[in-house]
Amino acid sequence: MQIAFDNSYTTLPDRFYSAVPPSPVSDPQLIALNEGLAATLGLDANALRSPEGLAMLAGNALPDGAAGIAQAYAGHQFGGWVPQLGDGRALLLGEVVGRDGKRRDIQLKGSGPTPYSRMGDGRAWLGPVLREYIVSEAMAALGIPTTRALAAVSTGDPVHRERVFPGAVLTRVASSHIRVGTFQYFAAREDGEALQALTDHAISRHYPEAQGPLGLLASVVEAQADLITKWMGVGFIHGVMNTDNMSVAGETIDYGPCAFLDAYHPQTVFSSIDRMGRYAYGKQPEIAVWNLAQLATALLPLMGADRDKAIEQATEVVQGFADSFAAAWDRVFAAKLGLDTPREGDAAMAYDLLRRMALGEADFTRTFRALTGPDPKAARAEFKDPTAFDAWVTGWQARIEHIPHTKRIAAMQAVNPALIPRNHRMEEAIQAALKGDFAPFHRLNAALATPFAEPADSDLMQAPEPEEEVRATFCGT
Template sequence: MASLEQLVFDNSYARLPPGFAARVAPVPFPDAQVVSVNPAALRLLGLDAEEAARPEFARVFGGATPLPGMEPLAMVYAGHQFGVYVPRLGDGRALLLGEVRAPDGGKWDLHLKGGGPTPFSRGGDGRAVLRSTVREYLAGEALHALGIPTTRALCILGSRTPVYREEVETGAMLVRLAPSHVRFGTFEYFHHTEQPGHVATLADHVIAAHFPHLAGQEGRHARFFAEVVERTAELVARWQAVGFAHGVMNTDNMSILGLTLDYGPYGFLDDFDPGFVCNHSDHQGRYAFDQQPRVALWNLACLGEALLTLITEDEARATLTLFQPTFARHFLARMREKLGLKEARDEDRSLLEDLFALMASSHVDYTRFFRALNRFDSSPGARNDALRDHFLPPEGFDGWAERYRARLEAEGSVDAERHASLDRVNPKYVLRNWVAQQAIARAQEGDFAEVDRVLALVSAPFDEHPGQEAYAASPPAWGRHLVVSCSS
């Protein structure tokens, strides 16, 4: 394992022309200390728990003692927020500390959130609060463990420094990792400020670093856009399949690599509700669960417009038509996996849509139902009471269950084999809002053991974790209508 001092930086974004970012020194908390560290993310950098326990770890990642090779900067971007174009956003409370070469040859952005004001803070203090820091820290690992592309979280740095939002809150910092933090809104900024040269420079930078098979080729920009469309469609299909709502799909929160980026008011479905709105600030339901595919396509159209100095309008329009079939293909593939179906058949869509209608009418818990489906008994006449009991009236499930049984029989499905397979597909644990809130409340009292406990659970969501079954339960009464907003 490497030491902090052995981390190798290769800061390609810092080498882009002036105007892509502002160089900013972090403003550390005076009492910053590591309160939780993610072992999996440590390993990505070639570090271990012993290295994280050194006092230098908090000083380095809290911005007090930058390592040689770090070049902290705040990236500029714009974006459509709730459908309205905002011409200049940028990293208002985040800093790209540097890009680290990993032991496997890859590269990771080290991104510090809460490191103080930048030229893009728009009058803000540039700080993060413990509440949102814990939520992002846990969510990145929860989605990664579910097989969903995402930023990762390295550690939380705690502080007693107060931060003022709607009320006085506890300050904190988060260090997150991603191959890139370039967003749709980064391209929008240079397009709408009429800097076509910078649009081309940015596109070629991203292609060289992350789409090297396209570098230098004729037509590379159109092919690049097509791959971004396809990655985004697959990402949203994976969100929908696990019941994840992002909550604030502004174009500045959309990763050019198809990663889940900028966790704010996200939420996993409890009761199945297609119109679930997890963001208290989303009064019109723009980012409701069932609207996510539509919004993703709208955001891609904004990106396509930003690329019109590199591709033709006809190319952009034709590329956008890839989204819906790509999304549908990936979504149906994920849902067949969740149902334990090995073959693709024409009737699969209606089988799935009818199940969703039943689940919605009975307010069936999404994750608990699919976990229970892992033990479906396909024997003729089997009642499957553990599944029937999710529905009101239970008889409503019987007709669908018979269709499902016949479908399994038609492809020769064997219960024991399917049960074992589904245990690796349908999670027992997802990061429900009430679970995250419970961890936040303990952390605000200075006890981070619950954060670490939840991190371990959501990092292995398919395991049983004996003695921890309460975390897989539907929300208690106090946790059913938690308010989560964009405030952070």
Template sequence: MFPEFTLRYARLPERFYERFDPVPVKAPRLVAFNRPLAEELGFDLGAFDEHLAADWFAGNAVPSGAEPLAQAYAGHQFGVFVPRLGDGRAVLLGEVTDHHGRLRDIQLKGAGCTPFSRGADGRAPLGPVLREYLISEAMHALGIPTTRALAAVTTGERVFRRVPEPGAILTRVAASHLRVGTFQYFAARDDVEAIRTLADMAIERHYPHLGELPEGERYLALVEAVQARQAALVARWMGVGFIHGVMNTDNCSIAGETIDYGPCAFMEAHDPRTVFSSIDEGGRYGYGNQPWLAQWNLARLAETLLPLIDEDQDRAVEKATALIQAYTDRYESEWLAVMRAKLGLERQEEGDRELVESLLEAMQAGHADFNLTFRRLGDAVEPGEAEAGLLELFDARDGIEAWLPRWRERLAREDVGPETIAGRMRAVNPLYIPRNHKVEEALAAAAERDDFAPFEALREVLADPFTEQPGREAYARPAPPGEAVFRTFCGT
């Protein structure tokens, strides 16, 4: 059933990983399987056997051609450098080539206590596994670069976090698992040869056009390319109110994908200070800080590549510093492009940034739901009855009422009709996001009652986030009083 594995990472020198076979579990049961993704990856679904699949996705049986390993990496965790982290509970089976010719990693997350586990149990609770499955697939449906969820299995065993919970394993698919922290691991050991190997792998796999550059330019260009993808990625996060929660350097993908969905969540009432993560006590990774923490992470990547950027360290630092400083303008451009689209604007005018900021200020003052505000703006392109649905989102309406005429005046210069503008706004402003209370409801039903119906219903809704789905209005609304979720947990 599995497609043929290639073993690019497994063929690197052994200091890049630790060989590790998944630890078998008691009673694996397949509870979620992403058939469209499996087909894209080249799985033989005609030969699909649920029991055999459960064994494979639990690690009880290793697919033919796989050579399981745990990858080495380091990382800054909440600003503190840890020189040895690595896959403490994840096992890379290998890579496969999908139907688009792209190389994709297949990894089991929660597969046992690896040599990098640092005293942990190497397992994963069901709740966080289902959270990552739901939210990563929702992000994919929203068009935001992300790792994907291929399967989830329960293990028939209990794991102990805050309370005992059912154990589970997630099968994750990624463009790669190369992280800023992977480079930091070898920089901490002054292993320039390994850094060059990683950089060449990243270029070959994710930025092949850079391979044509002279060596003296190639590695600075790699930092620039990663920076471009990170700026675009975080701008997209900001456009849907997504809060990653743990933007450590070991959670920053060289491929430009969203990776490691721990205590992540979606903001409801707009407030740049919003923090959900239970472990982010200082608010380091709050919603409004995300763009600048991405820049900080990119600076850490550039530091690791200094020996390759220029033999003269002072010149290397000068070049890297100039590039990292350029991130600000790049991010601002990406963010403004996202926000223009959300407001139905295609032309670029000088006052657009101020128009966007004025709306966000009105939303914050009125405690208005972030995503529903933009969605209902699309219904209120022209004054009329639909405007009432927008205004009801605001506790205080002075700001939005003053802003609407300015926006409509700006729309009049778009040279297209209101129906066209409304249509393109509905195409980029989701009606359905993973509302935190709905996610928690689905996770609790599965973990406490072995009831996966809420999970499946939510998964189905989130697969089509831009299209109105009659009868599913509750999935579009913010949490009712008493059901709001203010803290999310990592599960490690």
């Protein structure tokens, strides 16, 4: 198996990572291979399907030039500080420069224990692997910055959680796996040399126009404002926005207990471990600021000898998130409502609709998609009390009356997906896979590849029936 690895992270000091081989599995079988992504990376799909390729994807063999490292990092988990986390069940194979000229990591997830496993088995079971494959690829199709899924492989080995599950390995692709928690790891150790090396590496890799640590912070703030806004625009809830799960590259990373809204409410939580609602849908912008403040704190030692001045400058940069997010939110929801040129009152109109949706238990995706149709009043069927929608729609129709009908529909359908990875459909695919039937998984992936088109299988667009609702999602660790 020949891959043109061009590894840069391993040029950093040894304390950034631990070299460790993956743990072999007994009977690897390929579940899915993302041939389009493989082509972008410059990889041969046929070679990946070969016995040698499968051995790499399963963690049974490292190809020549692979890094084979678990990265060190720390983080705040639900607000509590953990001084050492790291890749406890993941292994960075290496970096490749794709046909598009972009550098990306290729990482195995579920490849066995590492020095950071903290008594864990380092494995992943089938459900979370399929879930991350589905959601990360759906997010990419929705135009949201994200890690990607290159392959999913079953291992033939059991994984012990609350019961015994079949094991699996995900091959994940990312612009990098550098996290806010990576900076925190070295800052907490007062390792200025490593902190400087990491800052220089992150700037070179992601934000070459940035000037120093303050410029890096500003770039990450802007990237996160853009990312969180896009999450909000599709009703996505990450579920575990710890600082070790925030990528400085501005990509969505670590799809654990993530979910998409069915009925809209800003306080919606699916994650089984988020018992206090810290990472609810509507709190995600606030938590992003909290996480960015932790990044700023970690970078302070590099911002000059005058600590008070450094704090003032860093605070100003972090506080800039609010304006960036507000402007981006206004753009996203104006586009969702088909408003071509900004006017005063547009944001209030969007917030008013969301308020009525929350009271009326209206489905987030179906409501906005219905507004794109020939008869926008079809959206009223999504409301428990349709008169609440009637009171809103008259003002909206007056606002868009100058826009040609076909132009408005085309513009709105380009930003309001017909299809998202519904929680109950993912659960359906996982439960079928546990019985050896991967057809629902493949059907869902195929449909989600074109989320703005009306799917051939209209059932995938439907909101769950009460008995189908998924009220809790799980990390799988």
